[in-house]
Amino acid sequence: MRELLGDIDRWKSQGKRVALARVVDTEGSGPRETGAAMAVNEDGDVIGSVSGGCVESAVVGEALAILNGEQSARVVTFGYSDNEAFAVGLTCGGTIHLFIQPLEW
Amino acid sequence: MTVYTTLATRIRANQPVALATVIDGPHVGLTLLMSPEGILGGTLGDAELDRVVARDAVGELEAGRTGIRHYGPQGESTPEDLVDTPTVRVFVESFSPPPRMWIFGAVDFTAALAKVAKVLGYHVTVCDAREVFATRRRFPMADDVIVSWPAALFEKEGQVLGPRDAVCILTHDPKFDVPAIQGALRTTVGYVGVMGSRKTHAKRLERLTEVGITDPSDLARLLSPIGLDLGARTPEETAIAICAEIIARRTGRLATSLSATNGPIH
Numbered sequence: 001m002r003e004l005l006g007d008i009d010r011w012k013s014q015g016k017r018v019a020l021a022r023v024v025d026t027e028g029s030g031p032r033e034t035g036a037a038m039a040v041n042e043d044g045d046v047i048g049s050v051s052g053g054c055v056e057s058a059v060v061g062e063a064l065a066i067l068n069g070e071q072s073a074r075v076v077t078f079g080y081s082d083n084e085a086f087a088v089g090l091t092c093g094g095t096i097h098l099f100i101q102p103l104e105w
Numbered sequence: 106m107t108v109y110t111t112l113a114t115r116i117r118a119n120q121p122v123a124l125a126t127v128i129d130g131p132h133v134g135l136t137l138l139m140s141p142e143g144i145l146g147g148t149l150g151d152a153e154l155d156r157v158v159a160r161d162a163v164g165e166l167e168a169g170r171t172g173i174r175h176y177g178p179q180g181e182s183t184p185e186d187l188v189d190t191p192t193v194r195v196f197v198e199s200f201s202p203p204p205r206m207w208i209f210g211a212v213d214f215t216a217a218l219a220k221v222a223k224v225l226g227y228h229v230t231v232c233d234a235r236e237v238f239a240t241r242r243r244f245p246m247a248d249d250v251i252v253s254w255p256a257a258l259f260e261k262e263g264q265v266l267g268p269r270d271a272v273c274i275l276t277h278d279p280k281f282d283v284p285a286i287q288g289a290l291r292t293t294v295g296y297v298g299v300m301g302s303r304k305t306h307a308k309r310l311e312r313l314t315e316v317g318i319t320d321p322s323d324l325a326r327l328l329s330p331i332g333l334d335l336g337a338r339t340p341e342e343t344a345i346a347i348c349a350e351i352i353a354r355r356t357g358r359l360a361t362s363l364s365a366t367n368g369p370i371h
Contacts, residue, residue: 001116001198001200002200005116005117008109008113009113022126022196024172024196025172034171034172035198075129099126103109105108105134105135105136105147
């Protein structure tokens with residue numbers, strides 16, 4: 001989060017809407033720790049990361065859908081071991097749970 | 106000030122702060138911001154839930170823990186209370202100030218170690234009693250460069266060191282490293298590494314005995330020779346060996362190659 005603050009501030013000062021995705025839980029082998037975060041603005045610009053690059057592009061799609069109001073803030077799971085999991089997996093075989101929401105607080 | 110602005114301000118000022126977010130339940134997305142002293146702003150949608158989460162977050166913040174906690178809609182938290190109650194899942198994220206590394210001795214190894222420690226997110230302090238060596242110009246990567254005797258620095262600021270922090274003593278000079286060891290052992294610092302050959306360490310143990318440091322549990326805290334056995338030679342390699350030892354001590358791992366073992370890798 002710390003490393004995202006500068007860009008988020010800049011985006012906010014430009015009046016851009018921002019979605020925040022944070023790792024809230026991991027199971028098995030996960031490349032990033034709980035609390036790892038990325039942010040996406042309404043133009044699709046991205047900062048930060050939540051995995052080793054495996055799921056970031058899928059997260060951008062989710063984040064934009066939430067910013068556009070097509071989806072509401074929610075927990076999204078990536079990985080192989082969960083039936084609800086997205087098609088996108090992690091190469092390490094672990095599972096990560098992300099909470100994605102508009103940064104409106 | 107919004108929750109975000111207050112959060113950003115505190116993170117930048119290295120002040121501890123915890124952010125709670127409802128990730129499942131009646132008010133998904135609501136946030137509550139807390140310091141060790143109490144609530145700073147926001148709400149999770151119920152005053153009682155706010156109160157209970159704030160109480161719990163103080164402990165999480167103290168331990169630097171981040172994770173999901175489960176409550177009832179009005180903050181119920183005992184297993185009996187949670188039966189037949191819809192659960193609110195709250196993600197509590199702790200933002201603690203960066204861990205500290207104090208490096209004693211302004212030598213070549215110090216510059217390399219300070220560099221690697223910065224990469225790992227440490228707040229790095231370099232301390233040496235010799236004014237000509239302990240200069241900002243020689244250690245631009247350090248957060249603080251202090252000209253002082255170790256005892257004086259520990260006396261003044263030793264209480265800030267805790268289990269997440271590290272003290273690395275690289276001086277090789279008994280009149281400097283004995284007091285640095287004495288100072289470090291009086292704190293709860295998590296890692297105390299002391300540079301020197303096995304021979305130097307044996308001699309140092311004699312000097313420590315002379316000043317009354319004989320408690321086996323104290324001596325067991327000293328890691329000397331410092332660092333993991335990587336065959337490191339240069340200052341930079343040694344810095345990696347030291348930092349790798351700090352990580353391995355924290356995680357309690359044996360630090361062999363993962364390819365030689367079968368267990369989980371994290």
